[in-house]
Amino acid sequence: MLFNSIEFALFLPVVFFLYWFAVNRSLKVQNLLLLGASYFFYGWWDWRFLGLIVFSSFVDFFVGLLLNKEENPWKRKLWLWISISVNIGFLGFFKYYNFFAESFSEAFTLLGAPIEASRLSIVLPVGISFYTFQTLSYSIDVYRRKLEPTKDIISFFAFVSFFPQLVAGPIERATNLLPQFYKKRSFDYDKATDGLRQILWGLVKKVVIADNCAPLVNQIFENADTTSASNLLLGAVLFSFQIYGDFSGYSDIAIGTSRLFGFNLKKNFAYPYFSRDIAEFWRRWHISLSTWFRDYVYIPLGGSKGKQWVRIRNVFIIFLVSGFWHGANWTFLVWGLLNALYFLPVFIRKKNRAHLDVVAQGRWFPTISETFQMLITYALTVLAWIFFRADSVTDAFVYIKRMTNSSLFSIPTITYTKHLFWISVMLLVFLFFEWMGRDKEFAIEGLVKKWPMPLRYAFYLCLSMIIVLFGAKSQEFIYFQF
Secondary structure, three states: OOOOOHHHHHHHHHHHHHHHHHOOOOHHHHHHHHHHHHHHHHHHHHHHHHHHHHHHHHHHHHHHHHHHHOOOHHHHHHHHHHHHHHHHHHHHHHHHHHHHHHHHHHHHHHOOOOOOOOOOOOOOOOOHHHHHHHHHHHHHHHHOOOOOOOOOHHHHHHHHHOHHHOOOOOOOOHHHHHHHHOOOOOOOHHHHHHHHHHHHHHHHHHHHHHHHHHHHHHHHHHOOOOOOHHHHHHHHHHHHHHHHHHHHHHHHHHHHHHHHOOOOOOOOOOOHHHOOOHHHHHHHOOHHHHHHHHHHHHOOOOOOOOOHHHHHHHHHHHHHHHHHHHOOOHHHHHHHHHHHHHHHHHHHOOOOOOOOOOOOOOOOOOOHHHHHHHHHHHHHHHHHHHHHHOOOHHHHHHHHHHOOOHHHHOOOOOOOHHHHHHHHHHHHHHHHHHHHOOOOOOOOOOOHHHOOHHHHHHHHHHHHHHHHHHOOOOOOOHHHHO
8 A cells, every 4th residue: 555545545544533533542452453454554565465574573572572581692592593584584585585596597607507596486575674674673672681572462563563664664663663552642733733744745755756757767767778968867866856755755654644643753864965975874864774784783793893994894794785685686786885985985084973963054055065065975876876776787887888978968858858847846946945944854844833824724735736736646665665
């Protein structure tokens, strides 16, 4: 079920009404309702894969209880590895089996010993990369004794499958989200209206920005070998806005929807294209995944401690694993490697925490230096996105090579000329609001609160009309494939 679909527009009010008006007197029944709604939401895509999320939840629930009772360090480690093996095993089979089978086959062929690799017709379960990491954080935190295991199986299952962020994040920690299922929740009008604002802005990002960029991006990438360099540059820039609008839009809708039910999810995006270096970009892009790898992979490897070569190794491991998490394709590994190379100079000079504040804090405009830094960081990011979007590494290199010829300075010529004009206007307006709200949870959070009520509601109506009039055909979110 897509957030930008008629089905969800009907589903959400029904669940909201039942949650606050029919079962609001019992916390356990509220949690049971959320669990049932979450399974219905997920099963709408394909009910057969509900078994995976139920089995994963059972394993980690009982592993948590056993970890709490067990004092023997070897047995505790064994239970943890059972949790890791089950979760990563499912993820590895559904997401990476064909990739490894084909890669081994190609490797042996290059060595002169060709082998036949059997490719399976595997359907990737939606959201498996997200809920796998979410439930793993529970097992690991219980193992580290940072979290008391729950005995409330309904709350735990609802935590794992919580529908607003089930299929594309944010990847929540058990330490943050799970305790919220234990506490009595009362309807908070201010929180709910904030949630609706964030949902509205998330829909603008998704259906107005991302989905309108999509046809232009598809046309340019599909014809990369015949189109001009200026078109290719345009395609790369538009894809950067497509993926940002698509993914951060999903996160905004997820966080806003959670607020309607009295929950607070972690912020997942913090205006990453206003970053002044690549380290700042990665503190602001897909925050829940970046911090997950930091806490559960980077720090256990030694983090920034030890010899220089060890610290550099850890940086490369994190970025390569992050790339591979996104999909079973060499393009994602190269994307991760490229970002590691971007990050390395900042890391070696110990400047990776130089920009912890908001750019141009308290000012309308950035300095010349800040503008230059943002443009360079954005340009590097756009270059890396080409590998992320391309079908193969070869296609990405061809794209970049063709983008550097003399036609780069020509005027882009594409089929959707009128469409390009309107998306350009919408992008400029969108960037204006993002810049004005760059120190807020989401762009329009603080801005409209200061306006008189008639003007505020006129603004909401205007955004709603823009969504209706300029919203492109409903498309799946890009990160559903991860």
